[in-house]
Amino acid sequence: MAMRLFYLGCILCLEIISPNGATVAPKVDDPPKTCSPKQFVCKDQVTCISKGWRCDGEKDCPDGSDESPDICSHNRVSQCPVNEHGCLNPDVCIHMSKLCDGVPECPDGWDEGPHCRVWYI
Numbered sequence: 001m002a003m004r005l006f007y008l009g010c011i012l013c014l015e016i017i018s019p020n021g022a023t024v025a026p027k028v029d030d031p032p033k034t035c036s037p038k039q040f041v042c043k044d045q046v047t048c049i050s051k052g053w054r055c056d057g058e059k060d061c062p063d064g065s066d067e068s069p070d071i072c073s074h075n076r077v078s079q080c081p082v083n084e085h086g087c088l089n090p091d092v093c094i095h096m097s098k099l100c101d102g103v104p105e106c107p108d109g110w111d112e113g114p115h116c117r118v119w120y121i
Contacts, residue, residue, distance in 0.1 A: 038088070038113075040066060052088050052110045087111065 035041045035048035042049065042061030053060045055072035065071075080086050080093035087094065087106030094105045100116035 038110075042066060043068075050110070050113065050115055052086065052113075056086065085111075 038051055039048040040051050040054045040061075041047070043063050043065035044061070047061055049060045049066055054066045057067070060066050079091075083096050084093040085096055085099060086092065088108050088110045089106070092106060094111055098105045099111050102112065104112045106112075
């Protein structure tokens with residue numbers, strides 16, 4: 001079987017291609033995915049996103065669970081001014097122009113993380 005890796009819209013998707021060319025998607029009864037400590041696992045238990053994207057006002061999980069009121073009791077969008085983004089530390093906001101500029105401004109370096117890589121297909 002061949003595997004293809006896609007990076008689209010900041011969501012990582014895996015497809016498995018069987019020898020006959022059919023695409024096999026993860027099954028609903030597959031075991032939950034294990035995310036890295038710097039990632040948030042979506043309610044679907046398949047998708048992992050950066051913790052910095054949780055409660056940022058944009059639905060990054062396919063099911064929107066990263067913007068659920070259950071986990072976003074104090075929404076970060078209201079904590080950062082317009083044109084600024086919150087670091088993993090919710091008390092730190094940086095201007096959008098500072099994201100992926102090669103200089104880490106967030107204390108944890110989130111603004112220069114792996115999501116900054118440019119992917120060419």
